[in-house]
Amino acid sequence: MDINGARTLDIKRIKLSPTDDKPKDASLDKNETDAENFKADDDDGNGTGDISLVYKALEDSPFELDGDPAYGLCLIAKRDLKAGELLHDDIPAFFGPSADLVQDYSTPLCLGCCVVMNDGNGENRCPTCNWPICGDDCDNVEHHKANECSLFVKHNVQFPPNVEIQPCYKAIAIIRGLLIKERNPEMWEQLMTLQWKTQLQLTPFPDFEEIKENFGLAEFGRAEDWTRVLGIINVNSYSFQRIEKKEGSPSFGECLFPIYSLMCHSCTPNCTWAIQYSPEFTMKVRPTVDIKKGEMLSVSYNHEFSKFGFYKRQEKIRERAEFECKCWRCRDARDLGTNLAAVKCFKCKEGYMLPEDASDFEMDWKCDKCPYVMSPEFISSFVESLYEQSDMAEDEAEETGESVVKIFEDFIASNSSVKVHSNHWVIAEAAHAIVKLQASNLSKLTLEELNKFIDFCKYLLQIKNVIAPGFSNERGMLHHYLARGYYMKVKLLLNSNTLKATLSQEEMESIYNVQKYALRFWKENPHYESLTENYKREPEYLMQEAEEIKLLLDGSDVPK
Numbered sequence: 109m110d111i112n113g114a115r116t117l118d119i120k121r122i123k124l125s126p127t128d129d130k131p132k133d134a135s136l137d138k139n140e141t142d143a144e145n146f147k148a149d150d151d152d153g154n155g156t157g158d159i160s161l162v163y164k165a166l167e168d169s170p171f172e173l174d175g176d177p178a179y180g181l182c183l184i185a186k187r188d189l190k191a192g193e194l195l196h197d198d199i200p201a202f203f204g205p206s207a208d209l210v211q212d213y214s215t216p217l218c219l220g221c222c223v224v225m226n227d228g229n230g231e232n233r234c235p236t237c238n239w240p241i242c243g244d245d246c247d248n249v250e251h252h253k254a255n256e257c258s259l260f261v262k263h264n265v266q267f268p269p270n271v272e273i274q275p276c277y278k279a280i281a282i283i284r285g286l287l288i289k290e291r292n293p294e295m296w297e298q299l300m301t302l303q304w305k306t307q308l309q310l311t312p313f314p315d316f317e318e319i320k321e322n323f324g325l326a327e328f329g330r331a332e333d334w335t336r337v338l339g340i341i342n343v344n345s346y347s348f349q350r351i352e353k354k355e356g357s358p359s360f361g362e363c364l365f366p367i368y369s370l371m372c373h374s375c376t377p378n379c380t381w382a383i384q385y386s387p388e389f390t391m392k393v394r395p396t397v398d399i400k401k402g403e404m405l406s407v408s409y410n411h412e413f414s415k416f417g418f419y420k421r422q423e424k425i426r427e428r429a430e431f432e433c434k435c436w437r438c439r440d441a442r443d444l445g446t447n448l449a450a451v452k453c454f455k456c457k458e459g460y461m462l463p464e465d466a467s468d469f470e471m472d473w474k475c476d477k478c479p480y481v482m483s484p485e486f487i488s489s490f491v492e493s494l495y496e497q498s499d500m501a502e503d504e505a506e507e508t509g510e511s512v513v514k515i516f517e518d519f520i521a522s523n524s525s526v527k528v529h530s531n532h533w534v535i536a537e538a539a540h541a542i543v544k545l546q547a548s549n550l551s552k553l554t555l556e557e558l559n560k561f562i563d564f565c566k567y568l569l570q571i572k573n574v575i576a577p578g579f580s581n582e583r584g585m586l587h588h589y590l591a592r593g594y595y596m597k598v599k600l601l602l603n604s605n606t607l608k609a610t611l612s613q614e615e616m617e618s619i620y621n622v623q624k625y626a627l628r629f630w631k632e633n634p635h636y637e638s639l640t641e642n643y644k645r646e647p648e649y650l651m652q653e654a655e656e657i658k659l660l661l662d663g664s665d666v667p668k
């Protein structure tokens with residue numbers, strides 16, 4: 109029985125009791141969701157709003173609501189979806205600046221566009237309420253005026269209030285959420301369908317009576333509504349950090365999207381997302397691979413999660429998102445066969461150690477060649493110390509005068525297949541660091557260095573092909589680096605008149621194909637429109653370089 113049972117019963121929201129079902133997120137088997145497992149209950153933080161409003165909001169979209177014992181509510185494809193096609197645009201119900209990365213009130217965030225106000229505009233204030241607004245030309249000043257501005261004037265809330273900057277800005281987002289209650293009761297009711305407590309509930313809610321009092325807003329809203337809106341933000345909001353279109357300072361914010369809040373996370377997602385610049389902060393989502401009708405849509409809630417092997421990743425997700433990830437990759441200790449977490453056996457030094465059952469976080473790790481077992485805590489601290497070692501590469505380079513790239517290469521040589529699997533995430537991270545360091549310096553590399561750079565890109569791609577398939581940012585960026593590395597190699601060979609003797613026509617064609625793929629990635633990337641002019645130069649170089657390779661393929665000369 110699927111969630112439609114809930115719709116016909118017209119219950120408010122569904123609670124899914126955990127079961128032993130192991131659904132495939134790539135294709136949810138509706139028969140696996142059991143009507144007996146659904147019950148309306150708000151105690152554990154599931155929403156209680158009117159779910160029919162969600163169905164209504166989804167009417168024109170290419171996906172629909174479903175439920176699953178492991179994930180809770182989720183979105184599934186209503187029809188086959190093509191990789192790269194743009195899905196439904198979601199406009200935030202509300203958004204707010206996020207002060208997690210700023211120190212104190214000396215660099216406030218603009219209440220309009222969320223930009224960090226530094227020396228140039230740090231003193232600018234809204235003429236009505238005297239709170240920070242970056243300037244008269246702020247794209248989003250109207251959002252501030254329509255929300256907290258008159259409330260602050262009415263209650264004489266002065267900037268800065270008697271709370272630290274992080275809870276202060278969180279309170280602004282909450283206030284904006286609370287104002288929806290009167291302004292748009294239907295949207296409020298829809299927001300109330302959203303999950304508002306994390307599965308693990310590791311962080312207690314603050315005392316909102318006290319915060320309201322300190323803020324000078326003791327009379328505004330009920331403390332339980334403040335708590336509920338904070339919970340909704342914690343579980344569902346998407347954050348952004350970037351350089352706004354106007355050059356200079358970064359902007360930090362978080363947005364609450366009424367539809368995409370229902371999308372679940374996967375460590376090998378089938379969609380990618382981006383938030384456009386202010387004033388709209390529209391969320392764009394595209395499938396990275398073809399998705400079949402009935403399959404669940406998934407994104408990565410935090411792009412950082414994916415690079416880790418399963419154990420470290422699970423730890424991060426528990427700590428940061430406060431749930432136990434049940435995605436198909438997290439149900440496989442071998443990370444879909446990539447062995448991103450596999451550690452060389454300490455005893456036989458032949459086999460690799462992994463737990464036999466990924467769902468049991470506390471299970472001992474076992475060698476695949478001998479009977480040796482080890483506790484996950486021990487393995488985790490061993491891996492952590494290896495990672496710290498590679499993380500010190502830059503400091504070591506500064507101390508010894510050696511090149512950082514050489515230090516990373518030595519780290520890989522002495523640990524890959526020796527202490528950990530050659531695909532282990534600490535090795536892949538070191539290779540990634542080399543690629544990133546050299547990518548901005550390609551024209552200075554020798555042929556030998558370029559060949560190594562190309563090999564590192566290919567090594568990383570064979571991992572990403574599995575854990576981030578299709579038009580993922582990871583694969584797109586790696587194709588971009590690879591294409592640029594190939595181009596520089598062709599240039600070097602051309603300059604030494606050895607091109608024809610070194611690369612066959614077939615190899616040149618495959619270089620051109622990598623360039624075309626990298627260009628397609630840029631064209632279909634939802635992040636592209638959010639790039640500043642500086643970043644847009646990268647795909648422009650790529651385009652010129654692809655034209656040159658095409659000329660060579662056609663037998664024409666290109667400028668040396």
Ligand SMILES: C[S@@+](CC[C@H](N)C(=O)[O-])C[C@H]1O[C@@H](n2cnc3c(N)ncnc32)[C@H](O)[C@@H]1O
Nearest residue numbers: 179180181303344369370372373431433434435
């Ligand atoms: C943004 S909400 C997604 C919608 C949510 N499932 C619901 O029922 O409203 C995020 C929450 O969904 C659940 N969730 C999302 N992805 C999951 C995953 N891969 N494994 C387990 N739970 C997941 C977690 O409880 C998480 O806190």
